Amino acid sequence: xxxxxxxxxxxxxxxxxxxxxxxxxxxxxxxxxxxxxxxxxxxxxxxxxxxxxxxxxxxxxxxxxxxxxxxxxxxxxxxxxxxxxxxxxxxxxxxxxxxxxxxxxxxxxxxxxxxxxxxxxxxxxxxxxxxxxxxxxxxxxxxxxxxxxxxxxxxxxxxxxxxxxxxxxxxxxxxxxxxxxxxxxxxxxxxxxxxxxxxxxxxxxxxxxxxxxxxxxxxxxxxxxxxxxxxxxxxxxxxxxxxxxxxxxxxxxxxxxxxxxxxxxxxxxxxxxxxxxxxxxxxxxxxxxxxxxxxxxxxxxxxxxxxxxxxxxxxx
Amino acid sequence: xxxxxxxxxxxxxxxxxxxxxxxxxxxxxxxxxxxxxxxxxxxxxxxxxxxxxxxxxxxxxxxxxxxxxxxxxxxxxxxxxxxxxxxxxxxxxxxxxxxxxxxxxxxxxxxxxxxxxxxxxxxxxxxxxxxxxxxxxxxxxxxxxxxxxxxxxx
Amino acid sequence: xxxxxxxxxxxxxxxxxxxxxxxxxxxxxxxxxxxxxxxxxxxxxxxxxxxxxxxxxxxxxxxxxxxxxxxxxxxxxxxxxxxxxxxxxxxxxxxxxxxxxxxxxxxxxxxxxxxxxxxxxxxxxxxxxxxxxxxxxxxxxxxxxxxxxxxxxxxxxxxxxxxxxxxxxxxxxxxxxxxxxxxxxxxxxxxxxxxxxxxxxxxxxxxxxxxxxxxxxxxxxxxxxxxxxxxxxxxxxxxxxxxxxxxxxxxxxxxxxxxxxxxxxxxxxxxxxxxxxxxxxxxxxxxxxxxxxxxxxxxxxxxxxxxxxxxxxxxxxxxxxxxxxxxxxxxxxxxxxxxxxxxxxxxxxxxxxxxxxxxxxxxxxxxxxxxxxxxxxxxxxxxxxxxxxxxxxxxxxxxxxxxxxxxxxxxxxxxxxxxxxxxxxxxxxxxxxxxxxxxxxxxxxxxxxxxxxxxxxxxxxxxxxxxxxxxxxxxxxxxxxxxxxxxxxxx
Numbered sequence: 001x002x003x004x005x006x007x008x009x010x011x012x013x014x015x016x017x018x019x020x021x022x023x024x025x026x027x028x029x030x031x032x033x034x035x036x037x038x039x040x041x042x043x044x045x046x047x048x049x050x051x052x053x054x055x056x057x058x059x060x061x062x063x064x065x066x067x068x069x070x071x072x073x074x075x076x077x078x079x080x081x082x083x084x085x086x087x088x089x090x091x092x093x094x095x096x097x098x099x100x101x102x103x104x105x106x107x108x109x110x111x112x113x114x115x116x117x118x119x120x121x122x123x124x125x126x127x128x129x130x131x132x133x134x135x136x137x138x139x140x141x142x143x144x145x146x147x148x149x150x151x152x153x154x155x156x157x158x159x160x161x162x163x164x165x166x167x168x169x170x171x172x173x174x175x176x177x178x179x180x181x182x183x184x185x186x187x188x189x190x191x192x193x194x195x196x197x198x199x200x201x202x203x204x205x206x207x208x209x210x211x212x213x214x215x216x217x218x219x220x221x222x223x224x225x226x227x228x229x230x231x232x233x234x235x236x237x238x239x240x241x242x243x244x245x246x247x248x249x250x251x252x253x254x255x256x257x258x259x260x261x262x263x264x265x266x267x268x269x270x271x272x273x274x275x276x277x278x279x280x281x282x283x284x285x286x287x288x289x290x291x292x293x294x295x296x297x298x299x300x301x302x303x304x305x306x307x308x309x310x311x312x313x314x315x316x
Numbered sequence: 317x318x319x320x321x322x323x324x325x326x327x328x329x330x331x332x333x334x335x336x337x338x339x340x341x342x343x344x345x346x347x348x349x350x351x352x353x354x355x356x357x358x359x360x361x362x363x364x365x366x367x368x369x370x371x372x373x374x375x376x377x378x379x380x381x382x383x384x385x386x387x388x389x390x391x392x393x394x395x396x397x398x399x400x401x402x403x404x405x406x407x408x409x410x411x412x413x414x415x416x417x418x419x420x421x422x423x424x425x426x427x428x429x430x431x432x433x434x435x436x437x438x439x440x441x442x443x444x445x446x447x448x449x450x451x452x453x454x455x456x457x458x459x460x461x462x463x464x465x466x467x468x469x470x
Numbered sequence: 471x472x473x474x475x476x477x478x479x480x481x482x483x484x485x486x487x488x489x490x491x492x493x494x495x496x497x498x499x500x501x502x503x504x505x506x507x508x509x510x511x512x513x514x515x516x517x518x519x520x521x522x523x524x525x526x527x528x529x530x531x532x533x534x535x536x537x538x539x540x541x542x543x544x545x546x547x548x549x550x551x552x553x554x555x556x557x558x559x560x561x562x563x564x565x566x567x568x569x570x571x572x573x574x575x576x577x578x579x580x581x582x583x584x585x586x587x588x589x590x591x592x593x594x595x596x597x598x599x600x601x602x603x604x605x606x607x608x609x610x611x612x613x614x615x616x617x618x619x620x621x622x623x624x625x626x627x628x629x630x631x632x633x634x635x636x637x638x639x640x641x642x643x644x645x646x647x648x649x650x651x652x653x654x655x656x657x658x659x660x661x662x663x664x665x666x667x668x669x670x671x672x673x674x675x676x677x678x679x680x681x682x683x684x685x686x687x688x689x690x691x692x693x694x695x696x697x698x699x700x701x702x703x704x705x706x707x708x709x710x711x712x713x714x715x716x717x718x719x720x721x722x723x724x725x726x727x728x729x730x731x732x733x734x735x736x737x738x739x740x741x742x743x744x745x746x747x748x749x750x751x752x753x754x755x756x757x758x759x760x761x762x763x764x765x766x767x768x769x770x771x772x773x774x775x776x777x778x779x780x781x782x783x784x785x786x787x788x789x790x791x792x793x794x795x796x797x798x799x800x801x802x803x804x805x806x807x808x809x810x811x812x813x814x815x816x817x818x819x820x821x822x823x824x825x826x827x828x829x830x831x832x833x834x835x836x837x838x839x840x841x842x843x844x845x846x847x848x849x850x851x852x853x854x855x856x857x858x859x860x861x862x863x864x865x866x867x868x869x870x871x872x873x874x875x876x877x878x879x880x881x882x883x884x885x886x887x888x889x890x891x892x893x894x895x896x897x898x899x900x901x902x903x904x905x906x907x908x909x910x911x912x913x914x915x916x917x918x919x920x921x922x923x924x925x926x927x928x929x930x931x932x933x934x935x936x937x938x939x940x941x942x943x944x945x946x947x948x949x950x951x952x953x954x955x956x957x958x959x960x961x
Contacts, residue, residue, distance in 0.1 A: 040804075067468055069875055076663065076876070105654070109663055153923045159654035181609070181922045182652055184915065187809045194812070197608030198923055331896035338892075339640065346643065346658070353658045354650070364921065366650040366657060369914040373646065377639040384632055394896055397689065404688040405891065408863075412681070412884045415867060416877060428867050432860035438688050439856035450860040457868050467515070467872045 028088055028260050029062040035250070036067050036081050036092045038074030044286055045248060048123055049093035051280050052250075055271040060263075073158070074098030075108045082110035086255035088264065091119070096247050100300050101162045104307035113301055116251040119265050121291035121299075122272040123281060124246035125204035127163050127221040128232065129154075132196055133214055140219045140238040143200060147176035155181045155189035155198040162244040162307070163202035166221050169242045169310045170235065204246070205285060222246060227287070242310075245303065248286075249296050265293055330393030336385045343378040350374070404438050411435060424461075424469035429454035475823035478523060479831065484824075487524035488531045488832045489839065495535020496843050500850045501858065502543045505552040506536035507794050508679040512865050514672055515872040517802060522821055526802055527828045530778070533795055534586060534832065537738075537775055538840055541578040545767070546571055546848060554738040554774040557746040561759060561766025568762055572844075576708040577764050578771045579840040581720060583833045584713075585772035588724035589731065589779025590830045594823075596732075597815075600787035604812040607788060609919035610930045614940040615790060616913040619734035621944060623902050625951040628740055634902045637893070641906020642913075644669050651915040652922070664878040669886075671797060673870040673879040674907060677886025678900050679794075680866045684859045685891035712764070719749045719765050720772050727773035731780025734792035734909075737901055738777040742770035779829070786810045786822065790912075794904045 035053050037046045046068060053064035069077035078098045084090035099112050110116075129140060137143040146152055156163040159182040171178040183189040186203045193201035194214060202221060207228055209215045217232045221244040226232060235242050250268055252261060271277055272290050281288050291299065329337075356365050396402065411434035419427035432450025441447055461467045478484075491513075498509040509532050517525035537555070544550040545562035558578060565574035607615070620642075624634045647658045648668025659665035713720070723745035730741040749769035750759040759766050781792035782799070789810040791797035803810055808818045815822060870883035893900055924930035931937055 067875070076667075076874075079663065106656075151925055159650070159652055179922055179925070181919050182654075182915075183919070184651070184912070185809065187811060187813055191605055191812050192608060195605035195608055197610075331892060332898075335892050335896050335898065339636070343643070353660070355655050356653070364918055366653050366655055369917070370643070370646045370657065373639060373642050373910070377636070377643055380632060380636050380639060384636060387632070401689050401691070404691065405685050408685055408688045409884065409888050412863070412867070412887070416880055416884065419877065419880075424868075424871075428864045431867065432864045435684060435688070435863045436856065436860040439859055440691060441856050441860075446857060449857070450864060453861040454864050457864055461515075461868060461872065468875055469868075469871065470877070 028257075028263060029060055031089065032063040032065050033060070033088070034065050034067050034090050036069055036077050036090065038069060038077035038092065038094055038098055040068055040070040044125070044284060045093065045095055047284060048248065048281060048286060051277065052093070052122060052268060052271055055274070055277060056267050059267040059270060073102060075102055075110075078112070078116075079109045081251075081253055082115040084253050086253040086257075088252060088256050088260035091250055091252050091264070092116075093248065093250050096124070096162050096245070096303075099247065099249075099251075100304040101160070101165065101307055104165075104304055105160050105311050112304060113297075115254050117254055117256055117261055118293045118296035118300065119250045119252055119261060120268045120272065120293055121247050121249035121289060121296040122268065122277075123248040123286050124222075124289050125286055126226040127202055127204050127244055127246060128206045128210070128226070128229075129200060129202055129218040129221065130190075130193060130206050130210065130215040131200045131218060132193060133216055135199065135216060137200070137218065138216070140233065140235070140240070143218060144170070144174050144176045144240075147171075147178050148174070151177040151179045152200065153179045153181050153198045154200040154202060155183050155192045156202045157186040157189055158182050158184070162246075163221060165307055165310045166235065166242040166244040167202060169313070170240050172313055173241060202244075207285065245299060247291075247296065247299065249291070261293065330395050332388055332391075332393045333385070334396070336381050336388065340378060340381045340385065343374050343381065346374045347371070347378065407438050408435055411438075419470045423458075425454050425458045427470075428457065472823060472827070475820055475827055478820060478824035479828045481523075483521065483524045484527055484828055485835075487520070487528040488828065489835055491528040491531025492535040492832065492836055492839050493843070495532040495537075496539040496542075496839065497535075497850055498532075499536030499539020499552075500542045501539075501853055502547060502549040504683070504858075504862075505540060505679070506533050507552075507675070508683065509533070509536040510795055510798050511672065511676045511679055512862070512869055514798060514802070515869045522803075522808055523824050523828065526799065526825050527832065529799055529802055530825075530829055531832055531836075533778060534582070534775065534836055535839075538579060538582055538836065541582075541767075541771060542575060542844055542848075542850075545574045545578065552738075554742045554777075555770070556739070557742040557770035557774075558767055560746070561761075561763050564760065564762035565764070565767065570706065570762065572706040573708060573764070574762075574767050575844050576706065576841075577713075577767045579837060579844075580708060580713055581723075581768040581771040582775040583837055584720050585724045585727055585775035586779065586836075587830060587833055588721075588772075589728040589776035590826060591779075592728045593779040593782050594826050594830075596783050597786050597822075600783060601812055601815050604788050606934075606936060608934075609916045609923060611934065611936045611940070612788070612790075613913060613916035613920055614931060614937050614944070615734075615788070616909045616916065618940055618944050618947070619790060619792070620905065620909055620913065622733055622736060622947060623905050625947055626736055626740060627899065627902060628743075629899055631951075633898050637899055637902035638906035641903040641908075642910030643906075644674075644903075645907050645910035645914075648911075651911060652918045664876070667874070668911070669882055669907065670873055670879060671801060671904075671908060672873045673883040674886045675794060675798065675904065676866050676869050677883040678890035678904065680862055680869075681883060681887025682890030682894055682900075684863055684866075685887060686894060687856070687859055689891070689895065713768075716765055716768055719745075719752070719769050722748060722752075723769045723772035724776045727776025728780035730773075731777035731792065732783050734781075734784055734790055734905075737793045738774040741773040741777055745769040745773040786814055791908060794901060794908075797904070797908045 035049060037049045039045050050066050053066050057064050069080060075098050081090055081092040102108055103112055131137050137146055154167060164180050167178055181198050183192060189201045190203050192198045206215060210217045217229055219233045219235060219238055220226050221235060223243050223245045278288050350367060350371060354367050356367060411431045415427035415431035429451050432454060433447060436447055436450060458469055461469050495509055498504050499506060510529055513532050517528055540552045540555040541558045544555040544559035545566050548559050548563040550556040550559045562574045620638055624631055624638055627634050647665055649666050650657050656666055726745045727741045730736050746769050749765045750756050781796045785791045785796040785800050791800045808821060867880055870880045873879050890900060920930050
């Protein structure tokens with residue numbers, strides 16, 4: 001519910017701004033727009049970006065070409081777009097990891113806060129804390145308590161990902177012995193928790209396995225509850241000072257004309273809040289989570305700072 | 317391809333000795349710069365860290381390559397060949413490098429077609445018609461790549 | 471499920487992809503010196519923007535076509551395109567000299583198709599059960615399995631074991647470059663962002679197999695095939711009864727090909743020679759072998775085609791590729807969002823079964839196109855490499871670039887090309903290097919994951935029935951290899 005209200009507000013704001021934008025940049029866009037995807041073709045980020053691009057073409061009146069620039073967990077594409085001409089013809093559909101996780105850990109050659117203008121957040125899979133169905137842990141508290149008396153292992157999609165850092169900070173705050181085991185992608189981490197090779201896993205796309213009774217969902221890492229599992233608490237609900245909000249949003253290089261940004265925000269918001277897009281994303285098992293550009297910028301800034309703190313705590 | 321096995325050992329080094337020497341040098345360099353190239357970011361985790369596996373792998377490599385060198389002292393080797401033959405190889409490799417340098421400036425078509433023509437020349441192609449073939453191939457690849465597969469070629 | 475998948479296959483694009491793949495495979499494979507791995511490496515970029523089913527069908531079609539194409543140049547010119555068709559050349563060329571080249575090629579074609587169908591049925595029967603079992607493969611089990619795979623290619627890959635070991639280690643060391651899989655810190659990246667991704671498989675593959683060929687030809691320059699007189703092709707037929715008489719040979723060879731294929735790392739050369747030798751030892755008149763016995767063509771061809779289906783079993787069920795070709799196909803699966811492993815059949819069962827069925831059905835176009843093409847292919851075998859290598863250079867640059875749209879990968883491709891030239895010129899085997907590169911990093915990751923879950927205790931490597939079984943296999947293969955070399959030393 002919250003999202004729909006927020007989206008209609010954004011849509012309203014977009015409608016108000018659009019005439020002004022049209023006045024300032026009447027002719028934009030006059031040629032095809034490139035939307036860079038920092039991952040390979042065929043992944044969920046790519047598929048959803050292609051869908052939003054196809055649907056926005058009709059509103060903007062110019063083709064939107066999706067270009068995949070995979071590699072280095074998305075930072076290569078971010079660096080390329082950061083240095084692209086800020087004319088509104090190069091955009092990026094990006095996720096949490098290259099926006100605020102990796103940049104908090106090491107020099108990536110760009111600064112998300114000063115090199116990009118967030119336009120809109122339109123998705124972001126919930127990450128859940130899951131344990132096997134026969135696990136002794138029923139709640140997050142039980143898991144943390146259990147980890148105080150003996151090491152509890154947890155798998156994630158990769159080293160130094162947002163999920164890993166969130167739990168590392170939990171471990172530091174509570175003194176629990178949470179041993180991280182990084183896997184190559186979320187599906188391998190999920191397989192490991194199903195096979196009982198790790199005690200818990202922090203992974204997205206858990207819905208079917210939890211509903212099937214193969215896994216138990218103890219909580220979610222996001223700032224808000226997963227609408228499919230309203231009973232699963234967030235880490236904050238459980239009294240832990242950490243979160244890993246998942247974003248999938250569109251950003252433009254810094255210096256892009258505000259009128260162009262407004263026009264793009266209006267167009268993409270209209271598409272993202274349409275029923276057709278929601279149906280498409282549901283088929284893809286992805287939520288639609290609309291957040292206007294300014295709010296997205298705030299989320300990124302907060303988390304970038306939070307992750308820098310965590311990384312500092314972990315460093316040597 | 318017929319290899320005329322002759323020479324061998326250190327007296328008349330061939331390809332095998334050359335490669336074994338290069339690999340040994342690379343492994344030794346890797347071991348020396350291991351600590352500089354790999355930073356260990358400790359979480360207080362037990363067991364091997366980021367340096368352990370590379371160290372073991374490089375030591376093993378150095379050991380087996382050294383064994384190979386010792387064993388091949390008396391074995392036959394593949395001769396390095398005349399300067400002309402090696403020159404052709406260098407020319408082809410250089411044309412690839414030149415294409416790499418030229419592509420950001422003059423575009424994919426110019427770079428790739430240039431490399432293709434040099435390769436054709438090096439391989440002994442003299443007929444102008446066939447020397448033009450790389451131009452066509454490069455043009456087709458560039459066009460299909462950019463418009464058919466939407467790959468942002470330079 | 472099977473019916474739904476079948477409906478997916480009945481798609482114009484799938485047919486177009488299969489035919490394109492098979493035809494280009496036959497042509498590339500028929501050109502002396504160009505083999506299946508190179509054909510696949512050069513055609514990957516084309517599949518990037520395709521749907522998953524046609525993309526993978528195209529790649530598998532290229533592979534099948536190239537193996538058959540390789541037997542064309544092996545039989546008619548005695549120039550095997552790949553080491554695996556070297557066994558075919560022994561009797562195939564002898565038959566061709568008798569004027570029975572057409573018959574030899576027909577035997578080769580039918581045998582490949584039978585081998586392919588057999589292994590595909592085994593794949594359909596085994597992959598899903600093994601994938602279900604895959605949840606039991608934790609980090610420790612994976613580490614032992616990969617150790618076994620690496621050992622197998624060193625011990626049984628053929629050729630010098632020391633050379634193979636060196637190449638595996640070179641590959642594993644090259645795999646270190648990039649971000650550490652456990653702590654995420656850069657390793658041997660020289661402070662450059664470009665290195666953080668490590669050496670990607672496809673640029674390395676294109677360099678090792680395509681670019682190095684260009685350099686080898688520049689070095690040799692003498693034509694691979696002189697003005698060899700191609701023996702006349704009499705029109706001929708192979709009757710079903712003739713194949714039926716060889717049913718046991720065909721079956722045994724297919725079994726050998728499939729099950730050796732399941733063992734990761736060996737490739738198709740060893741099973742081809744194994745089944746050739748077995749067919750000879752079983753034959754009533756072994757003297758005919760080497761002088762143009764049809765069984766001598768049928769046995770290796772059935773075996774080397776059966777390898778693909780077998781090699782796909784561990785690739786799809788556990789995500790462990792057995793050779794360069796399956797590694798590339800694994801990459802294509804990942805690229806199209808089909809992650810191999812326990813969830814593959816649950817989440818993408820339709821696509822996977824459609825691919826299996828298309829692989830099975832592609833036997834029909836393979837036979838038709840094979841029969842149509844081998845007369846054309848005789849002309850193809852006369853193409854001088856120098857006409858083609860410039861085009862291959864251009865395609866190699868393009869292919870390497872298109873993987874990540876980065877010039878760094880072109881650089882890696884060129885470097886791998888020069889190294890590949892040196893290695894191949896010095897007669898070091900290149901496939902083990904690729905396996906080392908493919909399995910080295912995941913092996914290290916699994917090893918360290920296992921130690922993280924066990925809190926540093928090495929007991930985890932003997933802690934489950936699977937690890938104990940794999941350890942026993944490792945011991946057994948060491949013992950067999952030792953026994954074989956002792957027996958060889960004595961004779």
